Amino acid sequence: MHKVHLLCLLARGRVIDKACNDPLIQASVLSVLPQHLLWNGVDTLKLDANKLRSLVNWFHRTFCIIARSADKGSFESNMAFALQSHEGTAEEVCALSVALFRALNLTARFVTNMDVVGLKPDAKAMGTPNQDGTRLSTRALPCSPVAAGHNEFNTLSPARLEVNTEHRFSRAKQRGDLGNLKRTSACKSLSKNLSNCKADQYASTSKDESSSSPNSFTSSNAEIPKRKGDVEFELQLQMALSATGAEIQEMLAATSSQSIGTLLDYTPLKKLRKNAEVASNSSAVWSRSGPPLYWAEVYCGGQTLTGKWVHVDVVNDIIDGERKVEAASAVCRKPLRYVVAFAGGGAKDVTRRYCLQWHRIVQGRVNPEWWEKVLAPLEQLELAATNDSEDMELQTRALTEPLPTNQQAYRDHHLYALEKWLHKNQVLHPKGPVLGFCKGHPVYPRSCVQTLQSRHGWLTEGLQVRENESPAKIVTRPKRIFNSQSRESNSNEDELQATTELYGKWQLEPLQLPGAVNGIVPKNERGQVDVWSEKCLPPGTVHxxxxxxxxxxxxxxIDYAPAMIGFDYRSGRCAPVYDGIVVCAEFKNAILEVCRGYCIWFTFHD
Structure with missing residues (x-):
């Protein structure tokens, strides 16, 4: 699901990029641009972010952001309607800004933070109820439709509800205090109504039980919540909703100023300070207008010595705010996992520019090999359209990530490593330099971590351990595997030992095997050739x-030797696997020709 959604978002981005290149859209955007903002003969090599300020300010003031717009059939039609009405979604307004930049002969890209589904299915999406989370949310919002849906506890009569409501709001009007209403009268009436409601419920339950069959009794027990606290809380909640749900909205509208002042009196000082800190944060702009999902990048040749792609967000009126995007996404709870720029029908992953802590998002990204294969043809199209030189910048950002302060972050970190988190087959070589310390543990470069293998493991790569080399590490094999394999004489020497000797790459040399002489294939003591890979073939032979x-x-x-390519483990037993033969290279064509004739003969006679 994650990969499919990712591919769909890539296709969506290419559609938007194509719409930004529409000549009619670009001409329409230029027609509404004021005369003093029109640029004639702009030198992109001298362009910097300050020259974009007036243009971005005008765009931000002119277009309004709405949550959802009417679908006109195509994205070009949606952009045209947004341009005509001066309002549209964040995606449409951002696309209009890219079209404007391109109409002004600026090199611009449409950038999106792909809001893709997670790699692992969500617990709520899979139908797993989160009772604690539901209880917390309903306590915070007692008038929510989720809580109002518990109709099985709605046992109060209309007359009793009307009397309680009139009594409760008459006291509230005399005091002019909505907070006191919630704290005093509601609590007292709830306690009275709770006892009545419980009595009515138990009475109705006893009647139903006396007249119901065993099957219905079983089904009713399945519907009852497991914990008594849940029943009591839902009873209180439903009674409060029934008594004050409809009229409290009208009262809030009439006494909004008094209610706000009263609620502030009951707000803890610690919470008020926290809210003030959030409001003063630089990411508060995004928290009010939603997460940063769409923006533009404009290439400014005069920004640095080599030029730079400048972040331009017309939705939030922000220029060159690439360092703030990650914090804003965290505030809005939208993870920054894939940031992709679109231009010329292609796409390029620019997440490195906006992500300061890569180790936090790498767990939520797809397999990098698959992602690179998907983007490979799109990057060529994007490169032809922009002709940029930002690869060095992205690589520099990838190699200059700050040291994490949490030890768990060093697990499989792409740049740094702690010795305590090394795997069983890993070792530090050379052991240095020390880049820093994390809670007393030295931090080493990830390049110092070497992966070890046994002698047999290195043979598959055409390498062998040099003479007089001591193992870099000795590990113990699992007893279950050792006991099952030690009974088989066909297993290799490494698998017949209770411990495994591991060697590093610095202890190896190219594999040296005896070559074929006079048409005779060199064989081992079992009369065969171990073909762990094509690199293990003796010189002058073919498989x-x-x-x-x-x-x-x-x-x-013709002299030949059976080719053993590995072992097959079934039911705790180990058996060699053979595939074909190994012969001298000069006999290859003759054998294949006769073999082809055999296949034709058997085809006609079967």
Whole structure:
């Protein structure tokens, strides 16, 4: 689901980028631009972010952001309608800004923070109820529709509800205090009504039980909440909703100023200070207008010596605020996992520019190999359209991430490592330099972490351990695997030992095997050749895997050796796996020709 959603968002971004290149859209945006903001003959090599300020301010004041706009059939039509009405979604307004920049002959890209579903399914999406979260949310919002849906506890009569409501609001009007209403009268009436409601419920329950069958009794028990506290809380909540749900909205509208002052009196001082700090934060702009999901990037050749892509957010009237995007996304609870720029029908991942702490988002991203294969053709199109040189900048940002302060962040970190988090087959070599300390533990570069393998493991890569080399590490094999494999004589030497000796790459040399002489294939003591990979073939030999290849070589009188390619473990037993033969290279064509004739002959005679 994560990959499919990611591909859909990529396709959506390409559609928007194509709409930004529409000549009619660009001409329409230029037609509403004031005369004093029109640029004639702008030198993009000398352009900097300050020259974009007036243009961005005008765009921010002219267009209003709405939550949802009417669908006109295509995104170009939606952009045209937003341009005509001067209002649209954040996506449409941002696309109009990109079209304007391109109409002014500026190199611009449409950038989106892809709000993709998580790699793991959400607990709420899978239907797992979160009772604690529901209780907290209903306590904070007692008039929510979720809480109002519990109709099975709505046992009060209309007359009793009307009397309680009139009594409760008459006292509130005399005092002019909504807070006292909630604290005094509501609590007293709730306690009285709770006892009455429980009595009515128990009476009705006893009647139902006396007249119900065993099957209905079982089903009713399944519907009752498991905890008594849940029943009591829902009773109180439903009674409060029934008594004050409809009329409290009218009273709030009439006494809004008094209610705000009263509520502030009951707000803890610590909470007020926290709210003041949030309001003064630089990311408060995004918290009011939503998470930063769409913005533009304009290439400014005069921003630095080599030029720079400048972050331009016309929705929030922010220029060059790339360092604030990650914090704003965290405030709005929208993770910054994939930031993709679109131009020329292509796309490029620019998450490194906006993410300051890569180790926090890498767990939520897809397999990097798959992601690179998807973006490879799109990056070529984007590069042809922008002709940028930002790869060095992104690589520099990737290599200059600050040291995390949490030890858990060093688990599989792409730049830094702690010795305590190394895997069983890893070691530090060389052990240095020390980049810093995290709670007393030295921090090493990830490049110092070496992955170790056994002698047999290095053979698959065509390498062997040099003579007189001591193992870099000795690990103990699991007893279950050792006991099952030690009974098999066909297992290799590494698998017949209770411990495994591991070696590093600095202890290896290229594999040296005896070559074929006079058409004779060199074999091991078992009369075969271990072909762990193509690098393990003796010099002058080839590996052939064809049907009936054994009979062909034997009939031609050519020396060969069975090719053992590995072991197969089934039911705790180990058995060698053979595939084809190993012969000298000069006999390859003759064997393949005869083998082809055998296949044709068997085809006609089967």
């Amino acid at each position: 052939l895997s064809k049907p009936r290849i054994f009979q062909v070589a034997k009939r031609l009188g």
